[in-house]
Amino acid sequence: MPLIGLGTWQATGEGAHRAVREALELGYRLVDTATMYGNEAEVGAAVRGSGLDRAEVFVTTKLRQNQAGREREVVRESLRLTGLDVLDLWLVHWPPGGLARPDTWERFVEAREQGLVRAIGVSNYSVAQIDELIAATGVAPAVNQVRWGPALHDADLLRAHAERGVVLEGYSPFKATDLDAAPLVEAAAAHGVSTRQVVVRWHLQHGVVVIPKSTDRERMAANLDVLGFELTGEQVAAIDALGAA
Known part of the structure; x- marks a missing residue:
């Protein structure tokens, strides 16, 4: 699973098609829908129209809360x-009715065993709730996708997921944090990048998958262009501290 992907929430119709096509042209290989x-x-x-080998593109989708009980129909x-x-x-997508729903999780395991999903x-x-699923089925989720960003940083939560072998994936990375916060501004100036790029890079250095959403080609390109610099340990720690502010 690539560490950087494209979120497609609120992208619809031709705009969604164009954004995903351009993202794949730019080098994205993870696309998140629902x-x-x-x-x-x-x-x-x-x-399908990208010209890329199917194995190169990682596609995620999600079951809506009110579709619990119709898992077999929905995945097909x-x-x-x-x-x-x-x-x-x-x-x-969300705990159905606020509950873990091991019965739904059993249908997910079934879909994987049938080869409908990888x-x-x-x-x-x-x-x-993750522990409830594991206790009921013996199967841990591969991923937990949550709202994440520097202002939501929680070392204990990161550790808890790692201990269970669950990858943490963050959505809305820019909405969760003040992009003018001093640690972000200072790191951006030091590396000659934007604070948005600092936020994406911060996710990568924590091993958290990040899926910023955009339909703007220039912004998509900038969000992906974060491999040319590395945050120092001091910069990461300062950004982490925004989670305790």
Whole structure:
């Protein structure tokens, strides 16, 4: 699973298709969609029309809360809409009704065993809810996708996921933090980059997958262009401290 991907929330119709097509041209290889976004068809069409080998592109989609109980139907509909033979990652978008729902998780395990999806995970789950799924089925989610950014940094939460072998994936990385915060501004100036690029790089150095959403080609390119610099330990620590502010 690539560490940087494109989020597609609020991207619809031709705009969604164009954004994914351009993102793949720029070098993105992870695309995140969901049933509730209403753009699975556009995302799939862009992936299929990219000219890239299917194995090169990692496609994630998600089960809507109110679809719990219809998992078998929903995963096949996602496959039909995307036009893909298999989904790389399928997530429970939110805990259905606020509950962990091991019964839903069992259907996810089943979908993986049937080869409909390569990996399964959750989104917006607490560690306690993840533990409930593991206790009931013996299967840990591969990923937990949550709202994440410097102002939400929680070392204990990172550690808890690592101990369970669960990859943490962050969405809305820029909304969660004041991009004018001093540690971000200072790190950006030191490396000649933007504070947005600092935030993306910070995710990577913590091993957290990051999926900033955009339909603007220049912004998508900038979000991906973060491999040419590395934050120092002092800079990472200063940015981490925003989570305790």
